Amino acid sequence: MKHWCCLLLLSVVSCFSAKAELPKADLVLEGVVTVAQNHTHFMVPFTVPTGVHRITVDFSYDHRLEEKTVFNIGIHDPAGFRGQSGSNKDHFTIGPADATPSYIPGSIPAGQWNLLISVSNIRPEVTSKYRAEIRFNSPIEDSGFTLEPLEKNLRWYRGDLHMHTGHSDGFCASQNGRHVPCPLFLTAQTATSRGLDFIAISDHNSLAHYAEMRALQPYFDKMLLIPGREMTTFYGHFNAFGITQYVDYRVAEKNGRTVDQVVHDVRALGGIVSINHPESPTGEQCRGCGWAPPTPTDLSKFTAVEVVNSGRLMDKFWDKQLATGIRLTAIGGSDNHDATKGEDVRGALAHPTTVVQAKELSVSGILDGIRAGHVFIDLTASKAKSLDVDASTSHGTAHMGDLLEAKRNDDVRLQVHVAGCSRGQVQTIIDGKPAESMLQVENDDQTLETHWTSDGGRHWIRFIVRDASSNPMLVGNPVYVNY
Numbered sequence: 001m002k003h004w005c006c007l008l009l010l011s012v013v014s015c016f017s018a019k020a021e022l023p024k025a026d027l028v029l030e031g032v033v034t035v036a037q038n039h040t041h042f043m044v045p046f047t048v049p050t051g052v053h054r055i056t057v058d059f060s061y062d063h064r065l066e067e068k069t070v071f072n073i074g075i076h077d078p079a080g081f082r083g084q085s086g087s088n089k090d091h092f093t094i095g096p097a098d099a100t101p102s103y104i105p106g107s108i109p110a111g112q113w114n115l116l117i118s119v120s121n122i123r124p125e126v127t128s129k130y131r132a133e134i135r136f137n138s139p140i141e142d143s144g145f146t147l148e149p150l151e152k153n154l155r156w157y158r159g160d161l162h163m164h165t166g167h168s169d170g171f172c173a174s175q176n177g178r179h180v181p182c183p184l185f186l187t188a189q190t191a192t193s194r195g196l197d198f199i200a201i202s203d204h205n206s207l208a209h210y211a212e213m214r215a216l217q218p219y220f221d222k223m224l225l226i227p228g229r230e231m232t233t234f235y236g237h238f239n240a241f242g243i244t245q246y247v248d249y250r251v252a253e254k255n256g257r258t259v260d261q262v263v264h265d266v267r268a269l270g271g272i273v274s275i276n277h278p279e280s281p282t283g284e285q286c287r288g289c290g291w292a293p294p295t296p297t298d299l300s301k302f303t304a305v306e307v308v309n310s311g312r313l314m315d316k317f318w319d320k321q322l323a324t325g326i327r328l329t330a331i332g333g334s335d336n337h338d339a340t341k342g343e344d345v346r347g348a349l350a351h352p353t354t355v356v357q358a359k360e361l362s363v364s365g366i367l368d369g370i371r372a373g374h375v376f377i378d379l380t381a382s383k384a385k386s387l388d389v390d391a392s393t394s395h396g397t398a399h400m401g402d403l404l405e406a407k408r409n410d411d412v413r414l415q416v417h418v419a420g421c422s423r424g425q426v427q428t429i430i431d432g433k434p435a436e437s438m439l440q441v442e443n444d445d446q447t448l449e450t451h452w453t454s455d456g457g458r459h460w461i462r463f464i465v466r467d468a469s470s471n472p473m474l475v476g477n478p479v480y481v482n483y
């Protein structure tokens with residue numbers, strides 16, 4: 001068969017050094033096509049080893065524009081068709097739960113796969129070289145849905161880290177007013193209309209939402225979609241961020257796993273975990289809504305805790321952990337279950353907003369900001385309020401989330417910068433105990449100052465900005481003294 005002749009020039013090269021922005025390709029398939037293959041389909045075989053859960057392909061060929069050469073591509077696994085994207089996509093990825101539109105997500109069986117090349121057009125005088133770079137288990141494709149940061153600026157990014165869609169128990173009214181699983185795109189649409197820079201969709205124990213998130217991310221190129229998942233157990237709920245692979249969530253006293261094992265797996269995949277609504281009641285109304293793991297759990301392996309859930313401030317559990325020396329970043333989440341919920345309703349998307357200082361708008365950027373504790377929560381879902389803290393001694397300065405060393409009798413100057421909070425008041429909380437008097441905020445952009453004398457021991461100092469009626473507006477993360 002004539003069209004197989006191109007395989008004579010096929011080379012499979014290992015350890016090829018790829019484009020600067022991509023990791024090295026695991027395989028490179030190359031060959032040439034001439035008019036002899038015009039209007040034919042041919043397969044380029046390659047071997048997928050065991051242990052592969054994701055395949056990513058970057059395809060290119062020459063003489064495209066000037067000579068109107070057109071190749072359509074697709075891919076077959078050992079059992080058959082896994083998608084084809086014509087000539088409209090040069091890059092695609094197929095993972096266990098998500099794939100580039102045109103391709104079918106699912107497990108990646110080891111064995112012989114075939115890249116399908118369909119020669120739609122090639123002129124008689126043209127010899128076109130093609131090249132397919134194949135990568136296995138690409139970490140960046142596993143942890144999010146975009147290869148590039150959406151923005152490369154160090155700034156405060158505003159987002160919502162907890163919400164549900166029709167892929168778990170998110171429901172909304174259909175066109176005819178029926179109660180239906182709420183489509184995920186409405187969540188993205190509503191969140192972007194509220195000015196958010198990022199959202200983490202965290203359906204209960206689900207991976208099914210990632211395919212839609214991957215399909216939506218190119219359109220929502222101002223708002224980052226972070227893969228989230230609410231690990232929902234009988235003994236507590238916690239969010240995993242930044243992973244798309246399955247983790248066995250089945251914690252059980254008698255025949256299941258421990259929370260520690262689940263957390264270990266999430267971290268091993270590069271994700272972080274955050275305890276959700278730990279102070280909620282648990283029982284028949286809501287099993288596992290409060291935090292009560294059946295076996296001792298190492299909370300130091302958690303990165304964060306939800307201190308504001310659906311508009312409710314709950315910081316007692318958090319302070320209790322901080323008192324034992326465990327640093328957990330306070331974050332918030334709307335826990336939205338209906339994307340069409342009006343803006344000023346409890347549990348509406350963006351209520352509360354979690355504001356993260358990050359070097360860029362990417363999954364790793366936002367997660368690093370949370371790891372560093374450079375975070376405050378905005379319960380008013382404003383687009384403008386801000387809180388920043390400088391704590392300094394004669395030896396150094398620390399911001400929210402940072403460590404400050406302060407010896408006995410060192411004077412610590414605490415500068416609290418607040419914006420958008422005029423006529424509000426700033427409450428200082430040291431070791432979980434609020435100071436007796438509040439600092440008054442006079443105008444829209446102000447730096448307030450207070451002092452504290454260190455006793456050389458371990459302390460945490462944090463601030464809440466309240467409105468004139470004492471309702472919390474902004475909740476900041478601590479400066480950790482001598483941790």
Ligand SMILES: [Zn+2]
Nearest residue numbers: 230237276289
């Ligand atoms: Zn929950």
Ligand SMILES: [Zn+2]
Nearest residue numbers: 162164230335
């Ligand atoms: Zn939830």
